[in-house]
Amino acid sequence: MNEKKKILDVACGSKKFWFDKSNKEVEFCDIRKENIKLCDGRTIIINPDTVCDFRNLPFRDNQYYLVVFDPPHIKNIGEKAFMALTYGRLNKETWPQDIKKGFEECMRVLKPNGVLIFKWNTHDIKVSEIIHAIGKEPLFGHKTRATKRSSTHWLCFMKEENTDVK
Numbered sequence: 001m002n003e004k005k006k007i008l009d010v011a012c013g014s015k016k017f018w019f020d021k022s023n024k025e026v027e028f029c030d031i032r033k034e035n036i037k038l039c040d041g042r043t044i045i046i047n048p049d050t051v052c053d054f055r056n057l058p059f060r061d062n063q064y065y066l067v068v069f070d071p072p073h074i075k076n077i078g079e080k081a082f083m084a085l086t087y088g089r090l091n092k093e094t095w096p097q098d099i100k101k102g103f104e105e106c107m108r109v110l111k112p113n114g115v116l117i118f119k120w121n122t123h124d125i126k127v128s129e130i131i132h133a134i135g136k137e138p139l140f141g142h143k144t145r146a147t148k149r150s151s152t153h154w155l156c157f158m159k160e161e162n163t164d165v166k
Helices: 082-087 095-109 127-134
Strands: 007-009 026-030 034-037 043-046 064-069 110-121 140-145 151-158
Touching: 064 095, 095 110, 095 127
Parallel strands: 007 026, 007 064, 064 110
Antiparallel strands: 034 043, 110 151, 140 151
């Protein structure tokens, strides 16, 4: 853990959307650290700086300028499925509480006026359900359509200056 880093990615997985996967300004976190060899020979490398659960971050309050939250988004999938191995999976029963707790932890570690970028794919759960679970409206967002069935949404939140922690 490097307390001088300015950016926190709380569920980095294999860092697929990062251009610089070893950016020195970013503290990369994930609940797992592993190399997964797929049946077709490809390898998925999950190598965070800090192994931790996004629902219980080991960082102090008001530490980061920018937090990225790209949690698992699929709940109806087998444990060994490619998507589950690559991106993780949600608990079918507790996902709303898990996402809410993760969001609260992200806001806790953000500096006042800090920005939270939340990435979500609507494969199993609609954005409206996520916003309901979180309990806060984003400032703005952007939708990219991947298929007729699902699309990825980027949502932006800002921590208000006059809040205790969350």
